[in-house]
Amino acid sequence: MNDSVLSTSYFNPISSTDYLPLSQMRELQTVRLQKIVNLAYEQVPLYRERMAEMGVSPRHIQNIKDISLLPFTKKTDLRDTYPRGMFAAEMKEIVRFHASSGTTGKPIVVAYTQSDLDVWREVVARSLASFGVQRGDIVQNAYGYGLFTGGLGLHMGIECLGATVVPVSVGNTERQIMLMRDLGSTAISCTPSYFLHLIDQAMSMGVDMRELPLRIGIFGAEPWTEAMRARVEQMTSIKAYDIYGLSEMAGPGVGAECYCQDGMHIFEDHFYPEIIHPETLEVLPDGEEGELVLSTLSKRAMPMLRYRTRDITKIETSPCPCGRTIRRIHRISRRSDDMLIIRGINVFPSQIETAIMRVEGTLPHYQIILTRVGGLDQVEIKVEIDSELFDGDIISSYEKLQKELVYSVERIIGLKVKITMVAPRTLRRSEGKLQRVIDERKF
Numbered sequence: 001m002n003d004s005v006l007s008t009s010y011f012n013p014i015s016s017t018d019y020l021p022l023s024q025m026r027e028l029q030t031v032r033l034q035k036i037v038n039l040a041y042e043q044v045p046l047y048r049e050r051m052a053e054m055g056v057s058p059r060h061i062q063n064i065k066d067i068s069l070l071p072f073t074k075k076t077d078l079r080d081t082y083p084r085g086m087f088a089a090e091m092k093e094i095v096r097f098h099a100s101s102g103t104t105g106k107p108i109v110v111a112y113t114q115s116d117l118d119v120w121r122e123v124v125a126r127s128l129a130s131f132g133v134q135r136g137d138i139v140q141n142a143y144g145y146g147l148f149t150g151g152l153g154l155h156m157g158i159e160c161l162g163a164t165v166v167p168v169s170v171g172n173t174e175r176q177i178m179l180m181r182d183l184g185s186t187a188i189s190c191t192p193s194y195f196l197h198l199i200d201q202a203m204s205m206g207v208d209m210r211e212l213p214l215r216i217g218i219f220g221a222e223p224w225t226e227a228m229r230a231r232v233e234q235m236t237s238i239k240a241y242d243i244y245g246l247s248e249m250a251g252p253g254v255g256a257e258c259y260c261q262d263g264m265h266i267f268e269d270h271f272y273p274e275i276i277h278p279e280t281l282e283v284l285p286d287g288e289e290g291e292l293v294l295s296t297l298s299k300r301a302m303p304m305l306r307y308r309t310r311d312i313t314k315i316e317t318s319p320c321p322c323g324r325t326i327r328r329i330h331r332i333s334r335r336s337d338d339m340l341i342i343r344g345i346n347v348f349p350s351q352i353e354t355a356i357m358r359v360e361g362t363l364p365h366y367q368i369i370l371t372r373v374g375g376l377d378q379v380e381i382k383v384e385i386d387s388e389l390f391d392g393d394i395i396s397s398y399e400k401l402q403k404e405l406v407y408s409v410e411r412i413i414g415l416k417v418k419i420t421m422v423a424p425r426t427l428r429r430s431e432g433k434l435q436r437v438i439d440e441r442k443f
């Protein structure tokens, strides 16, 4: 069995493992799992200790099915071992960091060796190929570049496929429309909500997207719906495709739709999927809805075994007419935790709380209100403040407090929000479970 991963020249979709017969795929997964469990056991104390507690060692892994013997990992494990406790490679092997939101003020950091980047590039290229992107296409990449994996992840895959990348990143919407028109972009990658905003902006600039060469949309990083797909496809001449991923696995490219637009194929030669019941943690059979658990099968810098994604989905059981044999997951509609995705950025209400409480003069009563205006998520945070400050006629200290709050929240979640300061005892109190988040966004 050839266990090498593609690393050079343009990606050729025909040579990929998407079409492997099942028995060969399971064999490949077994070989890779054995290797990765060994690595994790040898290099990462957290895995060694957890496996010891469960009486499991690498020699128990004889088959990919034995994955169920292994302990689960969670986002809090990354937080508790922040920043490098889950790394399995030496610093000199690590060539890239990315980061994503943790549950408190600190982000979680993920690391990549050169071979991890090769795998990531390959799976993004496979995703793009399954959307029909090819050499000659011009892909306007409007995912954010930086610590977020969207921008650079898509970027590498587009280049690997030999298509042309326009690394415009997110924002500056007018310029996006200008570039789209002037360069003749044939594909766009961004969050689905940002694309709605681009459609609005184009209209207000008198540009009809249906008349542009744009024909492929590469949308992910946040939940969206079939209704949204229908609307977007009707307002433009694109086919809108879903792409899934998370920083803990690599970034975008863990799974992607094909032209059938009926579930996302998981690149399971690198990311092994299981579905569990989020409370009993029992592994559910294919076809049943539950929490997606993923294991990296080839990651060297930071192997993640049985990572609880908190994303709720199910594995499709029918074969896909496209001929790919790798399994598909259903569109992700919700999560089993309270993580919000605002403009593609992961935000935990607890982060907002931390940010507010850091500012003197605030009371521990707040509410987060999410709306969508012109396709773009808006956040308003209502915060109760000290009565002295509220009643006082010192406008400058009132304004100062508001600025401090905006800054404090932005520093932690990376988003500028609207802060509305209200008098003590204004916000509704609850005797039961307090609803701090009001999500009025509709697709």
Ligand code: DLL
Pocket (backbone or CB within 6 Å): 100, 143, 149, 150, 219, 220, 221, 222, 223, 224, 242, 243, 244, 245, 246, 247, 248, 251, 252, 253, 309, 311, 331, 332, 333, 335, 341, 346
């Ligand atoms: O959002 C990676 C990504 C970038 C995926 C660009 C697709 C396109 P994180 O910031 O770590 O990584 O957030 C991961 O976002 O657990 C899901 O809850 C959500 N998510 C990602 N893709 C989708 C999708 C990137 N297609 C978290 N549908 C995941 C629904 C998605 N939710």
